[in-house]
Amino acid sequence: MLLEMKSDIVIIGGGIGGCAAALSACRTGKQVIMTEETDWIGGQFTSQAVPPDEHPWIEQFGCTRSYRQYRNLVRDYYRNHFPLTPEARAQDRLNPGNGVVSRLCHEPRASLAVFHQMLAPYIHSGKLKILYHYQPESVELDQDEIIAVTVRNRLLNQQIVLKASYFLDATECGDLLPLASAEYVTGSESRAQTGEPHALEGSADPMDMQPITYCYAITYHEGEDHTIEKPEQYDFWRDYSNTEFWTGKLLSWQVPHYITLEPTEYPFFPIEGGPTSRWTYRRIIDKNNFMPGTYDSDIVIVNWPQNDYWLGSIIDVSEEEKQRHLEGAKQLSLSLLYWMQTEAPRPDGKQGYPGIKLCKDAVGTEDGLAKYPYIRESRRIQAEFTVVEQMVSADIRGASGAERFDDTVGIGAYRIDLHPSLGGRPYIDLSSYPFQIPLGSLIPVRIRNLVAASKNIGVTHLTNGCYRLHPVEWNVGEAAGAIVSYCLDHKATPSQVRNNKVLLQDFQAVLERAGIELHWPTIGAL
Known part of the structure; x- marks a missing residue:
């Protein structure tokens, strides 16, 4: 019973x-x-x-x-x-991470x-x-x-x-x-259904949804090597591009501007006089807010355009297809990390930041990815x-x-x-x-x-x-x-x-x- x-x-x-x-x-x-x-x-x-x-x-x-x-x-x-x-x-308005995206x-x-x-x-x-x-x-x-x-x-x-x-x-x-x-x-x-100027001109599309993202946290330790094992789907994601609405390869510092759609490069670390860096965008801990020895590094959340997963839905599909796309989203996020650690271009002419470390404690998981995708x-x-x-x-x-x-x-x-x-x-x-x-x-x-x-x-x-x-x-x-x-x-x-x-x-x-x-x-x- x-x-x-x-x-x-x-x-x-x-x-x-x-x-x-x-x-x-x-x-x-x-x-x-x-x-x-x-x-x-x-x-x-x-x-x-x-x-x-x-x-x-x-x-x-x-x-x-x-x-x-x-x-x-x-x-x-x-x-x-x-x-x-x-x-x-x-x-009075303490922002622990001093991230750009939020006052908290x-x-x-x-x-x-x-x-x-x-x-x-x-x-x-x-x-x-x-x-x-x-x-x-x-x-x-x-x-x-x-x-x-x-x-x-x-x-x-x-x-x-x-x-x-x-x-x-x-x-x-x-x-x-x-x-x-x-x-x-x-x-x-469809536009015929809602009258919305930016709705679809033709028929409605039940599968035209926003992407999901498996977020994760990283720290950085110069001179150390925290490179993860090469993800199974890395070769696919390394070469993936979508010419319909993207600026080139997905794994790149360059992305379409969210309003103008013009190719825009956002650096990993801050550059004086440059655009917002990925490091400060969703930083959740600024180690400089804390007494020395508390944090060895800032902590940053990777929820960026480069790890949005748009190859399929996890809603109203078979369980097999849902799991395939969840795994694909995880592989994309890990591939972005591996690319940053091994191949990402640096201002000093070198490639890769092996000092990037997956911060598993921040999200409470063994694989270092968030417990649930961002929906x-x-x-x-x-x-x-x-x-x-x-x-x-x-x-x-x-x-x-x-x-x-x-x-x-x-x-x-x-x-x-x-x-x-x-x-x-x-x-x-x-x-x-x-x-x-x-x-x-x-x-x-x-x-x-x-x-x-x-x-x-x-x-x-x-x-x-x-x-x-x-x-x-x-x-x-x-x-x-x-x-x-x-x-x-x-x-x-x-x-x-x-x-x-x-x-x-x-x-x-x-x-x-x-x-x-x-x-x-x-x-x-x-």
């Missing part, structure tokens, strides 16, 4: 959205079960090793109170436990510690149970409601049947949607409301700002940023206005007790490009946890709350009391 567990809310997926949803629901007193595919909760921050991508106003406004608490706790983690230099300790570049393990700290009161009190190494396997339905989700621990080959009043899909790829027979879309919509694009629910390019694009909206939504449950800001796609399209990078998150984008068109809580909300291939980043996923998850908690308290469905003006305004007041900003001040586009 299968083991059975019950709670008020079941969250499938323990990434950023899942953790934020758990926090939101637990602080209202709800019983929550959350599953996590790996042994690290935190998603992009932790198991995917992606430093936060945030908008330029993040230090002043533009995120939820709990996300700001997360950021403050990360800084406190370093202040309380690390021997910072007096100069670093004096910085930090280690995945620091994120993990903070997530555990924030969830500790609810884990200790028994309100939250986290099931590690579990993935959804099947769903029991009764017409338009989920009755139970069966999850499996592949390491133990153990199944558990999870029952609840509400289920949140916070998986990285929207894995609950096909199991629950929920209507969803993948890839690129930019998920399955997306067919939602009660879908955000399209025309609602956020600066070029289209003119001076009026992003479209305002009466059912706003939060805010976010990022450019419409899409990496070269599996369908052979180049970078798409468009200016957009700071935007709101409509409640309707979290609600599926049919299934009454399922809510999207990650990157699987009602957006298009294009608007996913600005709704997919860390603070937005957090806000989506927090709002998802809040709406199902509110529905349990008021005996209503999410759709009923959204479509009843009195209930909606009352729910939005609940969100604001919880520290969720619903509106932007008047500011410009990104």
Whole structure:
């Protein structure tokens, strides 16, 4: 007989959205079960090793109170436990890595510690149970409601049947949607479907998705040799090029500029007066922030254009094909490392940096790659409301700002940023206005007790490009946890709350009391 567990809310997926949803629901007193595919909760921050991508106003406004608490706790983690230099300790806005990509570049393990700290009161009190190494396997339905989700621990080959009043899909790829027979879309919509100027001119392409990336951390030790064993697919990746949208060989310091697509060379180490170096771009530890002897080297995350994998999808394909592409993505990342160690051109005329060392401790794995690939694009629910390019694009909206939504449950800001796609399209990078998150984008068109809580909300291939980043996923998850908690308290469905003006305004007041900003001040586009 299968083991059975019950709670008020079941969250499938323990990434950023899942953790934020758990926090939101637990602080209202709800019983929550959350599953996590790996042994690290935190998603992009932790198991995917992606430093936060945030908008330029993040230090002043533009995120939820709990996300700001997360950021403050990360800084406190370093202040309380690390021997910072007096100069670093004096910085109110400490950036441990001084990376270019974020005002708070930090280690995945620091994120993990903070997530555990924030969830500790609810884990200790028994309100939250986290099931590690579990993935959804099947769903029991009764017409338009989920009755139970069966999850499996592949390491133990153990199944558990999870029952609840509400289920949140916070998986990285929207894995609950096909199991629950929920209507969803993948890839690129057509212009005829959405009216978006940058949508596909012909038919929609469900496989035209953004690439995945296996991130990893490196250190550098001049005069030492840390060259890894030659990857099995190195010869393939060393010679690989894509003339449709790339500038030459993929393994090169030269890449297309993300806006102009012109060939642009970014050096490995900083060059005075030169463009941003790969070393400083996603640096998560600047050793100069710490007292001598703490770190022997800076630590840098390799999440660069050169290790984006676009040769195939891991969504809606056979398990064999999925595993083939996951392995291909790993081989690409390792091949980039091996190329840098052995063949990469240097300013001094030599080839290779053998002093580059794979920093396995930073990501907590034996192979040195992140526990999970960075997923930019998920399955997306067919939602009660879908955000399209025309609602956020600066070029289209003119001076009026992003479209305002009466059912706003939060805010976010990022450019419409899409990496070269599996369908052979180049970078798409468009200016957009700071935007709101409509409640309707979290609600599926049919299934009454399922809510999207990650990157699987009602957006298009294009608007996913600005709704997919860390603070937005957090806000989506927090709002998802809040709406199902509110529905349990008021005996209503999410759709009923959204479509009843009195209930909606009352729910939005609940969100604001919880520290969720619903509106932007008047500011410009990104």
